Amino acid sequence: MTSKMTEFRKIDDFRWELPATGNMRVPGRIFASEQLWQQISADKSVSQVANVACLPGIVGYSMAMPDIHWGYGFPIGGVAAFDMNEGVISPGGVGYDINCGVRLIATDLEMDKILPKIKELSAVLFNAIPSGVGSSGAIRKLSFDEMKKVVRSGAKWAVEHGFGSQEDLVRIEDEGCMDAAEPGAISDRAYERGKDQLGTLGSGNHFLEIDVISEIYDKETAAVFGLKQDFAAFLIHTGSRGFGYQICDDYLHRIGSQQANFGFALPDRQLAAAPIKSQEGHDYYSAMAGAANYAKANRQIIQHLVIRAVERFFGTSAEKLGIRLVYDVAHNTAAFEEHQTGKGKTKLCVHRKGATRSLPAGHQSLPEIYRAAGQPVIIPGNMGDCSFVLAGVSGAGETFNSSCHGAGRVLSRGQAIRDARGRSITEELSKQGILVMARERGTLAEEMPEAYKNVKEVVSAVAGAGLCKKVAKLKPVAVTKG
């Protein structure tokens, strides 16, 4: 148990509060059940909640979702909002994989009918979407000028180039493009790394899954989202690849080198942060938005590759197979948003590091199709358990409209590898009816189901705290990993 744990007090069944002490400018607040709280105490993430609370201009609380675990700088699962005039923006508050996120695609394919062919279908997808470390070559290599168009337009660029349809764009946060992106704020090194990685999954916890919608909790909302029980769905999890990693690295170095000039001390160098109003802060936000757009284009292109492969496999069109995008959400971003605070409606810079935006019904940023239902919030679990579709509710105003992003790790990668010794994770999952294909040897051990918290418990905690409502459950049937 870390020293900070003893200072937390339980507010209710799902809220734990750390009073502001020392250099903390606001209290910390963690959303977790009693059971999850015991797991949270095992790592250093609660100290990271306290560290974030020390940053200038932070508003309300330094918060963390129930999938919180030890990250670098911010905890994974961290949410923090900053005043636009006095606050800061931090590359470490977004992370290296800028706009790592998930996209859910529904279908009219009945799982019972495609199950006999699932191995062949999975192999087709495994070959159609490049995955693994440094994977490339999904589409032609782009010139720097073309890359700058991707940075400006995000998924819109992908649709304009034949990767999907206009209808997809309203089903992506920010309609597929953050307007703040400025190509000039991004280094040649980032362009170099990103030019041949669009349309690739990458490695680690990134994946492409075929799932079955196994349970519906809210029939009305599920109908609006187009989710039908016992039908197949595709889940894509990836981000901005080397392009985003390089942008984060460039700005950590640039802002970190200038830190002494900004007039505040940092409890952790990975929290390097610049005033939002400074040139460095402006440039980072512009570059980060560019990487977010790259990630939106990446998932749009992967969806297109999936659809083309599925069309070829079944010998019919996507339209006839009922393939449609449900929604695309980001997990690692900073965004300028308006929220209710003690000062009324206020523009803030909200950092979500391993957290999902979660807009309630009626929110003006939601597309018309979801405005009455609330935002689809897609929560991937682990490859042996299940994932969830939630919907945003008004209670999430407390978290600047944020929810959890996944199960959250509980085992270190080293411990997972040690625990997996002498076992075949592929065989174990196969016995549960889950087919797994991975390109790299170590990935399956590091990503094995026990490495993660119980996603059902995590989702119950966000629902219990009133931050989201449960809509549907997905069970993995075939998993493709890098």
Added chain:
Amino acid sequence: MTRHLKNMKQYRLIDHTADLGISVQARTLKKLFIASAESLFDLMLEGRAGRASERITVKLDAPDMASLLNRWLSELLYLFNAKKIVPVKYFIRELTENTLAAEIDTGRFNPGTRNIRREIKAVTYHDLKLEKKKNFWNARILFDI
């Protein structure tokens, strides 16, 4: 913690929930920078570096020595990811509190001859330590996986 002694590279793995860290020890600072670089590539790639085909020069500066270690490893990671360059032998010509100059004999990464162990996205500043204890220099470095 696990001690890795493969290929004469000595580092300890540090358990971290989301990511991966190493602890490296050497008798001199130059050797510590080289051992850290070798450890980074041992975490990413199986097998040994092949034959060198090109000598490259690396010059870096940073506000302090720990940041310099971060920049050194980040530079090598960039060269690997963007240009598929794999270091074979390091010659650190100059190392001060704020500057590093090195020549590196390098080869090209060939996925047909070396397997990839895992992707390392970045070298973080979180919990970064570089200190001298008795006669040894020690570094603690966390990577984003």
